[in-house]
Amino acid sequence: MSVLPFPSFLDDVKEKGLKRAALEGINEVVERATAGMNLQDIREALRGEAASRKPNPRLQPHADGFWLHMRPSYFHKSVTGVYPEFRLGWLSTYFVFFETLTGIFLMIWYTPSPDVAYANMINIMSNVPFGQFVRDLHRLGAEAMVLIVFLHMLRTFFTGSYKKPRQFTWFSGVILLICTMFLSFSGYLLPWDQLALWAVTIGASMIEAAPPEVVGTNLNLLIRGGPDIGANGLLRFYLLHVLAVPAVLFIFTGVHYYKVIVHGHSLPPGEENIGEDTAKRVPLDKRVYFIPDILTSEIMWIAVTTLVLVVLSTWFFHAPLEAHADNQVTPLGTTAPWYFLWIQGALKLGDKVLWGIIFPTIVVVFLLVMPYLDVTKSRRYAHRRFAFTVAFLMLSVMVVFSYMGLPEFGVKTSADSEILYHMLMEPAHNHMGVLRPIPYDELVPGVYTTEQLHTEDYDGDIGTALASFNTELEESGLHSRLDQFLAVTQHLELNNLTFTAVPADAPELLEGLEKLEHELELYPTELPGAWAAIIVTEPQAGLKRVDVVISWLDVQIENGRPVMDANGELLFNLDENGEIARRVTGQYMYIHEDSQYFAAPGV
Template identity: 40%
Template sequence: MISSLRQRLRSIPRGPELRKMIWEMIDNRVRIITAGLSMKELRAVLRGDPPTEKPNPRYKVITTSFIAHLRPRYYPLGATWFTHTFRLGWMTTFFFVVEVLTGLILMVYYIPFPDQAYGSILEIESNVFLGELFRDLHRLGAEAMVLFTWLHLFRTYFTGSYKGARTFTWLTGVALLAITAWLSFTGYLLTWDQLGYWAITVGSSMAESGPVLGPAMNLVLRGAPDIGTGGLLRFYLNHVILFPLIAILVISIHYYKVSREHGISLPADIEEGNASDQRKKEANRRIDLIPDLLSHELFLTSIGILALLAIVYFDWFNSPLETHANPQATPLDTKAPWYFWWLQGLLKIDPAKILENLINPILAAPLFVNMGIKPLELSLLLNSKFIMGLVVPPVVVGLLFAIPYIDRNPARLARKRPFAILWGIAWVFILLALSYMGLPEYGIETPPATRVIQDLAPEEGMGILRETPYEELIPGIYTVGETNPEEICGSDFTYTSSQTGEQVIGCAHLVEVFTEYSEGLLAAEEDGLLPDLHAIMLIERYGPDLKRVGLDVSWTDEATGETKTYTKHYFLHAERSLEE
């Protein structure tokens, strides 16, 4: 036995032979992992060198790997020019992957019940390792995905890349836009704060406006007449299970059509033969997936990750989280996410009033009056919420689906399809105009006193009043138009900041609050909106480490001659703030 053991030990290679054996073992393992690339070839790929073996082992990766075989071995160079595609499709897919990864992490800690959802968000932001980072990345990635999906759709339309064999790909792209919008809509409620709760309440109320089936649709969507446990659970399951799976399916179909059937479209001048021979030759030059295009995509991915982290790190973007959802308190400005502003703008359009304003002046002519024709009251017949919320949006989406069938012009060059280009530009401006109309400030008149105080301490967010350090809240009565803001605390007022421990001179924050309060009200008085204005800001101690700030505005109502008053109190604690 000992002799056989010695014989085996003698058979083990030593020196160069041992190193060669270890290298071959590592090389074989690398070939298995990379589906055919040796260590030497992998090094050549990373350095951008030509293949080291024949036949080209890089093609073997694509033909034998399950994931890599979804893509062609090479592309025409013109299809990969950045100025042609801007990599919008790739970036959209990148942000979808970001959403999936960050969403899976957030799912571990999120609790989809109204009494625990808001608390779980606070727990994620405060006690989960990197929880706030993942939540910011998830929200930022969602908004970026919506933006890049729209941009990708616009790029496809204006370059005419939806024609011919690419018609079905366009249909899947429009479907992905709708799926992305729905994913964003359902995710908005999950924070269970005032912003999300009321945005979804207003948005989902459109379903109830439908005739006959409206109440039933509302129950299916919300699970109850009002949003509660059933509604939150429905939105959660839609957001994390149903529609992500649908999105993955449609993305797979879309990607397969692009990569395996018709490929990425070449620039229009090359496909239609209007480019120079040199440009055609350059555009049709073959570029391999590995390493050329893959390295470029890895570079873009790195840039995307770096951009996301930089935006979050430098606080250029923070996921909003307002106060806990309160079904009994409607915020002054209920607004949808920016990508739904166009829909909110649609809801502000009243087709009944538009028709009445167009037709009733004609019916007021003596001829029609003598005939006994009365002015129309179409508001009793036309439900604007139903028309603008449930009829127009599906029609718009239907038109997007129908574009390849409406535009029968086979040309892709912009100069050969001027009507399609002008029509697309018009729709972009219409979308921007509707988005502007969807802003809370458009078309909604807020009493000036309410607006001024809301700007100081908004119901959604902190505002400069709540951000005022507790030490600067000097008790006293400050009258608008009489008290000089610069003399509120005097030049000798100092305090030690409880947050930084530094010595602070003056009360700059309180001066800013009272200045904005005064200027806003006085401007409204000059405009005749607050005649006989009398307004004060009262700061008083209300308890240990607690002060109350009272904002009281009174004015004369010109219509009735009565004195009207608007008062708001805010309780500001040394460590936190509560509103009455």
């Protein structure tokens, strides 16, 4: 007999036998854990059968359990389909938890200091099992979360769900959208690579434009922690990322969902009028119970979403990590994250204060107060043509501005810099230099030129064409100038600067040369009479150096454009002998045989 005031498990075993006692014990534990549903209840629910006992045990977890007390016990049948909600709200919530969990994993391996942050990233990728995988998931999840929260907002707009009585729900949702964007943005800086530093530098420099000057300067100092982003700035962004913004996000997630429940999920526009509150007025025949229908649906949605993320992270997506952050080196083509591209595009229209501060502020304030301004009487699509027109116009402007935010738009770099960048750039923004993925074995040491592609005057004979080109260079003195340029400026000592044909067993190198020629042809006025060279050397075993040199007639350039005379002829700079001068420029990269550059997806 037990000394306890109730029968012990041992007493049960003696009385009922081991099997039955164990089953009853498990049953009891399950019922306690689910706050009301035993194994039989769960079995019935999952089979889609009606509950066999009363009161309905499926309502019990909503009444007694912590997790389900915040969920309604039944939904209106009209909101349980894909339309009108597309499960975007649920997925947004899921991403909050997903990002938190993956973020905690990464926090274990990360120290927010410029001295070690980048090394931490390398460690996560090279020495922490599942490190790269979780980092990919975290990054992919962040991008997906911004997208899903934005789509959730669009859906709410188009179904008119923000209208009375749900104005504040919308308001809190916009706060969540802003939090999501800033969470993603503040996470950008943490790897402390070039992408991080310069994307955030662009963002922070907009803050500097805030008027009046004293405010902008101090806000900028406050967020960067100094004139440049350094140790202080990184720590601040880290704290914003892991503490401040998540705190606001969690609070507003609670507020937002509370308001959703208080007013009930909004029904499709045709079924619910403005001012109606369906939370507690769902007819019996329209009820779909949370257990089991909504619950199984929600779990299925997150399982499938997680699977998609896992598949993408396993094979198709890797979070970028560029070269170590360097305040001294501004990479070409620096962009803000895609969801802030619209601001970067707007900035190209002119005034930094107007387009960088006032315009985004107006957009955000407009979004926040929009439900209070739009007091039209109907939620039906047909009655909201004006609102839809305004929305589509705004969306179009966003798309156009985002396009304008791309580095391809309106950023004038000299033609030679553009070409060298396209040919040699380090992997960044999902792109890399054209010559980088050439197989190591095909980088045959030698001196090659695009002139080998111009054999029209030599009956297609490359050898003769190159011999003629070599002689021409020698006679014009350009040969020794090139030699000097390589030695003095490029630190390259060559024994023999005689151009030869690309070997037949290096087709990809030849293709690279052809692409280089194609790039030259894109700039007939900026680079008249241009030719280029690819020089491959092998400074160490297993390491090759690839130089790209461009030479062109020195056309006069003003405001980034070639100058022409009244007849439309190009004007050139002349050398001391009164001849048209020739410019020579170049850049180089090193390729190690184990570097494994390969074409980025989509390139």
